[in-house]
Amino acid sequence: MMVKCHSLSLLVMLLLGNAVWGSILEVCPSCSIKSIKEAVAAASDFDTILIKKGVYKEFNILLNKPLTLLGEGLPLIDGEDQGEVITITADQVTVDGLKIINVGTSYTTDFAAIRVIKSKDFLIQNMVLEKLFFGIYLEKAQNGRIYHNQIFGDAEEEFNSGNGIHLWYCQNIEVDRNMVQKVRDGIYLEFSDNINIKNNISTNNVRYGLHFMFSNNDVYENNTFENNGSGVAVMFSKKIKMRNNNFRKNWGTNSYGLLLKEINDAEIFGNVFEENSVGITIEGSNRLQYDNNDFINNGWAVKVKGACYENVFRNNNFLYNSFDLSYNSKLNDNIFDHNFWSGYTGYDLDKNGIGDVPYRPVKLFSYIVNRTPETIILLRSLFMDIIDFSEKVSPIFTPDQLFDASPLMKRFK
Amino acid sequence: MLKILKYSYYDLIRSRWSYVYFLFYLALGFVLLFLNNDLSKAVITLMNVIIVLVPLIGTIFGVMYFYNSKEFTELLLAQPLKRSSIFLGQYFGVAGSLTLSLILGLGIPFTLYGLFKSNAIWDFSLLLATGAFLTLIFTALAFNIAISNENRIKGFGYAVLLWLFLAVVYDGLFLMSLIVFEEYPLDSYSLLATMLNPIDLSRTLILLKLDISALLGYTGAVFKQFFGTDAGLMVSVAMLSMWTVLPLWRLAYKSKHKDF
Numbered sequence: 001m002m003v004k005c006h007s008l009s010l011l012v013m014l015l016l017g018n019a020v021w022g023s024i025l026e027v028c029p030s031c032s033i034k035s036i037k038e039a040v041a042a043a044s045d046f047d048t049i050l051i052k053k054g055v056y057k058e059f060n061i062l063l064n065k066p067l068t069l070l071g072e073g074l075p076l077i078d079g080e081d082q083g084e085v086i087t088i089t090a091d092q093v094t095v096d097g098l099k100i101i102n103v104g105t106s107y108t109t110d111f112a113a114i115r116v117i118k119s120k121d122f123l124i125q126n127m128v129l130e131k132l133f134f135g136i137y138l139e140k141a142q143n144g145r146i147y148h149n150q151i152f153g154d155a156e157e158e159f160n161s162g163n164g165i166h167l168w169y170c171q172n173i174e175v176d177r178n179m180v181q182k183v184r185d186g187i188y189l190e191f192s193d194n195i196n197i198k199n200n201i202s203t204n205n206v207r208y209g210l211h212f213m214f215s216n217n218d219v220y221e222n223n224t225f226e227n228n229g230s231g232v233a234v235m236f237s238k239k240i241k242m243r244n245n246n247f248r249k250n251w252g253t254n255s256y257g258l259l260l261k262e263i264n265d266a267e268i269f270g271n272v273f274e275e276n277s278v279g280i281t282i283e284g285s286n287r288l289q290y291d292n293n294d295f296i297n298n299g300w301a302v303k304v305k306g307a308c309y310e311n312v313f314r315n316n317n318f319l320y321n322s323f324d325l326s327y328n329s330k331l332n333d334n335i336f337d338h339n340f341w342s343g344y345t346g347y348d349l350d351k352n353g354i355g356d357v358p359y360r361p362v363k364l365f366s367y368i369v370n371r372t373p374e375t376i377i378l379l380r381s382l383f384m385d386i387i388d389f390s391e392k393v394s395p396i397f398t399p400d401q402l403f404d405a406s407p408l409m410k411r412f413k
Numbered sequence: 414m415l416k417i418l419k420y421s422y423y424d425l426i427r428s429r430w431s432y433v434y435f436l437f438y439l440a441l442g443f444v445l446l447f448l449n450n451d452l453s454k455a456v457i458t459l460m461n462v463i464i465v466l467v468p469l470i471g472t473i474f475g476v477m478y479f480y481n482s483k484e485f486t487e488l489l490l491a492q493p494l495k496r497s498s499i500f501l502g503q504y505f506g507v508a509g510s511l512t513l514s515l516i517l518g519l520g521i522p523f524t525l526y527g528l529f530k531s532n533a534i535w536d537f538s539l540l541l542a543t544g545a546f547l548t549l550i551f552t553a554l555a556f557n558i559a560i561s562n563e564n565r566i567k568g569f570g571y572a573v574l575l576w577l578f579l580a581v582v583y584d585g586l587f588l589m590s591l592i593v594f595e596e597y598p599l600d601s602y603s604l605l606a607t608m609l610n611p612i613d614l615s616r617t618l619i620l621l622k623l624d625i626s627a628l629l630g631y632t633g634a635v636f637k638q639f640f641g642t643d644a645g646l647m648v649s650v651a652m653l654s655m656w657t658v659l660p661l662w663r664l665a666y667k668s669k670h671k672d673f
Contacts, residue, residue, distance in 0.1 A: 371595065372592050374591055374599040374600065375588060375603075377603045377604075377607055377617065378587065380460070380616060381613065382584070383581050383585050386581070
């Protein structure tokens with residue numbers, strides 16, 4: 001019985017295999033098929049189009065059947081600023097190993113290097129995209145994978161640039177090991193659920209490294225966001241998991257590592273925020289868990305802008321930030337517990353590793369700077385130390401319910 | 414002038430005050446580095462000490478020395494010597510020995526802990542440079558106060574008040590003015606107000622290196638332009654030099670016209 005089963009499945013696999021892999025069509029400047037468009041027209045379902053090294057000046061290549069577009073030696077497709085380069089409308093399409101440059105810029109149509117429309121089970125990998133408007137644009141796509149692509153834009157201003165990887169109404173997409181530089185938003189998600197974004201490096205972008213709008217149940221982990229206008233913006237989304245990401249050097253007026261606006265029930269675990277003007281800005285966000293994050297050398301580690309309830313900060317390390325926390329209201333419904341604060345000056349008489357005196361992370365100075373930003377110039381002056389001290393002894397301006405009742409004596413590992 | 418400078422300098426060394434000052438910084442440096450092996454963090458802690466303590470010691474020491482050596486000064490005045498060289502010589506003797514104590518006292522422990530191999534060297538040199546400037550400025554101000562006041566108690570009082578004003582009260586007034594006028598653009602004003610107080614200026618200069626992310630984060634274009642460039646550093650150094658030269662010029666002027 002077992003043997004019969006095996007041979008049957010083998011037969012099925014062989015048949016299927018034949019169907020899936022199909023035949024191979026070669027494209028090169030000296031071949032019989034000289035352009036990718038011709039090859040696509042000539043190909044039947046599940047064929048592979050092998051593109052040899054060379055320069056192909058083409059645009060509006062429409063992949064409307066399940067094909068594999070495979071580049072050999074990184075062939076170059078030059079869109080000559082005419083419009084979109086590759087458009088995928090069929091399911092089960094693979095695009096692998098091509099270099100695309102000169103995507104057209106338009107203010108009425110969002111031209112992309114690769115656009116995926118309503119297709120499923122696609123794979124886009126090992127691509128190099130340069131001089132682009134939008135990079136990879138997925139609209140209403142599902143179950144796809146964007147893997148190991150390099151996107152180098154030349155964006156200067158927000159209004160005339162596009163996003164690196166753009167997801168609109170997508171489901172179950174994996175975005176893995178991509179490198180995105182100098183576009184508007186490195187990775188942008190709108191109305192996209194169950195997206196997994198991991199191991200990407202998004203740097204030097206004009207606006208955000210990663211941007212969520214109205215997207216729920218997404219995960220991003222092990223990404224690095226460095227030197228962007230701002231690191232990551234998560235807005236109007238629910239149940240986002242943010243784990244082990246690196247937010248670095250997002251500097252400037254109104255710049256932050258992570259912006260949370262109208263976010264509910266998210267998890268923020270194990271991230272590192274280093275040398276940002278503001279580590280996290282939180283606005284109207286409820287029931288968030290902050291656990292095991294490191295805030296190192298930021299201007300402000302966390303800035304709470306109001307309407308934030310039931311957030312829990314536990315086991316985080318606040319190391320050498322100019323300000324640990326800034327609050328603009330006297331009301332506090334958030335919990336700070338078991339964090340390590342480098343500014344903590346209390347003692348631990350019973351030697352249980354937890355300070356015996358509560359730590360108040362909001363200083364009077366941070367309250368004043370909130371009111372009058374120019375007063376930042378008095379940072380670390382003796383006068384400020386004196387009034388901070390007196391405020392610490394008896395809080396008047398800062399929320400008196402806001403303290404870490406059990407601050408850690410040693411850095412949480 | 415050089416002879417008087419030398420005499421004042423040796424006088425201070427004999428009186429052991431320079432040693433005490435030197436040993437204090439030496440101990441401070443070693444203790445800081447012992448507790449916290451990280452050079453760049455030790456620089457941050459030192460900044461707080463330097464911007465408060467150096468002006469205080471400069472002021473007190475300057476006034477004290479001037480009053481103590483009054484008889485000797487009068488003796489010198491009877492000699493055929495230029496008045497300005499007498500007083501400037503004494504000034505440089507005091508300020509020089511204080512600066513040397515500061516630089517050696519902090520320099521030795523940091524060098525032993527591997528300053529030259531670390532990247533904190535620029536921050537540290539800036540720290541020492543501002544420390545030296547503050548010593549020069551506040552000793553000069555102290556000499557000015559002393560030469561204008563025959564009464565020692567009054568002189569001491571003014572000197573301490575001066576320190577208190579520049580180190581604490583000025584910042585308080587500055588803060589109040591910023592809050593009162595918060596409706597107006599304050600960038601240029603706050604830059605100017607910082608420039609007018611050597612302690613604030615030194616603090617800002619060092620902060621440029623240390624807390625830059627906070628400063629860049631929340632400030633307008635004027636701040637950014639100023640702090641972001643070398644021009645800011647140049648202007649600050651020029652301002653500190655002004656703070657040194659102006660009191661010295663007044664000291665020389667006053668010494669010429671004073672009836673002893």
